[in-house]
Amino acid sequence: MTDNVVVKLMQGNEACAEGAIAAGARFFAGYPITPSSEIAEILSSLLPGVGGKFIQMEDEIASIAAVIGASLGGLKSMTATSGPGFSLMQENLGFAAAAEIPCVIVNVQRAGPSTGQPTSPSQGDVMQARWGTHGDHPIIALSPSSVREMFDLTVRAFNLSEKYRTPVIVLADEVVAHMREKVEFPAEQRIPVFERPTPTVPPEWYFPFDNSMEVPPLAPLGEGYRYHVTGLYHDKAGFPTLRPDEITPWFERVFAKIERHLNDIVEVEERMMDDAEIGLVAYGCSARSALAALRLAREQGFKVGMLRLKTVWPFPEREVTRLSRRVDRIIVPEMNRGQIRLEVERVVRGRAEVVGVNRLDGEMITPNQIFEAIKPPVSEDL
């Protein structure tokens, strides 16, 4: 059987929408915001064609609330937004993490803080994706670097979300979302799609938050499993609790369900690392400039390699630790003031020098800017 590979010239946001459909997304709620609006526009057209639902809500708070509600109804659900909208979504993002409701939030980052520059790229929401909502909670965030990855990582976001019953953030950026590339799409049968497990026990035996399981199955509402969902600390049945002996196992489980599966969740890509003495750690749009800088540096004989983070949360600690044992210097180019550099420093613990290359003026970080950091500083005494 031949695979019907489809080749298309496509925009990143379009690829994200196509990825969502391929992953089985059947509900989208959103609010218009640059530079993510194309995702909503395209899904408003595509979703009803596959029997799915689209709704434009009155704001981003309502959007993510509707997404969680639809997910509880059994539909794979998502929203897409940018920084200001992502800020508004934080409270209910925490609700989804606490109540363990699968959902995908695409944040096409734009220059911030505040209104910033709506049409300019940034990677300023990395820490917000991790800690934007209050309280300790597990989270997964993925960072696409190309149009094809907007497709792939959207599919992966749905799969991880359904598998681990957690919100997953696709931390895209304006460059990756708005550029057009020639994309080779995988044949439909080659796209891995994970379906949400549903309970097999009779309703009276069902506990939606059973701490003896890693990820208890989630019954769609309306199919005979009547249970309670709350943002309060809850027991295995979902009822509010104040008992430490019920709260502690819950906390342990929701963190363990992510931490025990880093092999499955954390994805990185290595480039030219075999003989590298300098390592680049890059992600999202910055990784594109980093790759160009890497090629330039290799041409001039510098032994540079790159570790590209496709998963930014949970942070790829093991991979960065390994890198720090192989190289003397780590360069972290990013379009913020060093949000991932701080994580790299935390993990490296002085085993290698860590240098940030940062840009926040709304212009794309350039290969030359990164290349300058790769070159050893010219001593003025010579």
Place this chain on the structure above:
Amino acid sequence: MKQPAFHTIYPYLRSHKKFPHVWCPGCGNGIVLGTLVRAIDGLGLQKDNVVMVSGIGCTGRMPVYVDFNTLHTTHGRAIPFATGLKMARPEMNVIVIMGDGDATAIGGNHFIHAARRNVGLTAIIVNNLIYGMTGGQCSPTTPKGSVATTTVYGNIEQPFDISRIAEAAGAPFVARSTVVHVFELEKLMEKALQKKGFAVLEVISNCHVGYGRRNGMPAAVEMLKWMRQNTVPANTPPGKADGKITRGVLADKDVPEYTELYEKIIEKAMGRAAE
């Protein structure tokens, strides 16, 4: 023969697990919940097909006590959670229970948009004129001049009329009653539950602890008397209704429901996709 109320309600309670409840003695929330259960029972709605969605506050705790599908969400956001759920499961009876702060302050925008959009939810708003759970702060429905913990010199803001807002925003069904008029309330609940579209039922309730105590009505009974004296049926002649709150069905019109309209969009889009 009709069974006593307790026997009707008991099979609907999560009695082995969730009691005693969190509400103060004499709170109107119990009357609202009991009446709602009787209305659901009277209409013969199936437990599996009923979902009760709440926000935050004293009413937010209401769903946990009853054996339906129950969802206790964030402050003010019950309506959008319910909207997503109703779109995913249009066949379900989705009941949203909110307080006045929940529905008209933090969630006011969702409330008017739900009325405009006309998604088939039954929105029950328990209006007790105050923020009860947090200790008696002024709400958007606290009457002018009233004392609350945040208006110790008297409230200088004019209150919302929840039902009139709902009607003006386009809700096809709007009704109002109080926790003292329980038979009327039950009938209105049945009507609201049967309405196709966004049905709003405002229930004036007593928070004698948070509101009454600071405003000359320190006992539940005094607040119930106040409700009896200050409300009139909606069909009362204008001369006799002056300054009083109207009760009954305030709006009832036919407007196409959102999820039904959306099914037509799906048919259209799928037809186009098949071509």
